[in-house]
Amino acid sequence: MSERKTYSIGELARELDITTRTIRFYEDMGLLSPQRRGQTRIYSPADRVRLKLILRGKRLGFSLAESRELIELYQPDADNNQAQLRALLGKIQEKRDQLARQLHDIEVMQLELDEAETRCRHAMRSASDTTTG
Amino acid sequence: MSERKTYSIGELARELDITTRTIRFYEDMGLLSPQRRGQTRIYSPADRVRLKLILRGKRLGFSLAESRELIELYQPDADNNQAQLRALLGKIQEKRDQLARQLHDIEVMQLELDEAETRCRHAMRSASDTTTG
């Protein structure tokens, strides 16, 4: 049998360290659409994956709208025609470019932190020189 | 002579593709404190560097408060004592860890985009199969 594991909203909230309010908000924004048993939301493993994708996006400064776009990139349904698929490829490339820019920004920042650390250590030595010398 | 180049608020806004309102807002938040000639703000090359640092932070999803912290890491003044300098080193390490996490997130996302592209291209081929076969 396939993995029929499901999650309650509380379980996911605890595991991912967010509030249930946040999860419901993402649903309102169209990022999730879990099944229901009566009123109660039932989340699938796929829903959980989506949530993790959203949170990863947040750590990279993505807006929820951007994360929604990202999620849509993973749905090349059979009813997509060639033009739509080409558009999808274009959007994928855009995201790639954005990530490349961020990668570059991170590298620059790391170099700057190297300099900051060097200056800091130098200042520590200078200070100890004047206090012990 | 040292480089005495300065900038007006409008110059910086155009070059960095932001509004003057934004620059003044950053000043209100304590991220900049340019010199004045009368009422008018005069920006130094160092101010310009700070601005670029802030914008790089924004591209990585940093808040202005975080960018301010980052800026402070570059000021190991002579009046910092050993304890303060050690604290600075700690904060530098924190930022390093954060960047490492982001780096990891980017790598994961790139792999996911690879998969998305693969699925997309596969869907294109399937579609062309059914339309031309």
Add this chain to the structure above:
DNA sequence: CCGCAAGTTTACGTTAACGTAAAGTGCGGA
């Protein structure tokens, strides 16, 4: 001298991403 462009301050408005509170539903256990 006049007007305009670029600067200034003050202040209210807006959007995203939730927080928080109120009020109700459903259900397993003492």
Add this chain to the structure above:
DNA sequence: TCCGCACTTTACGTTAACGTAAACTTGCGG
């Protein structure tokens, strides 16, 4: 049967990061 807990909806509140508008000054070319 009633308690408590987890879930639900509705709705107003909040913070960050600016946008936008109004009203003012200042330097400069015609």
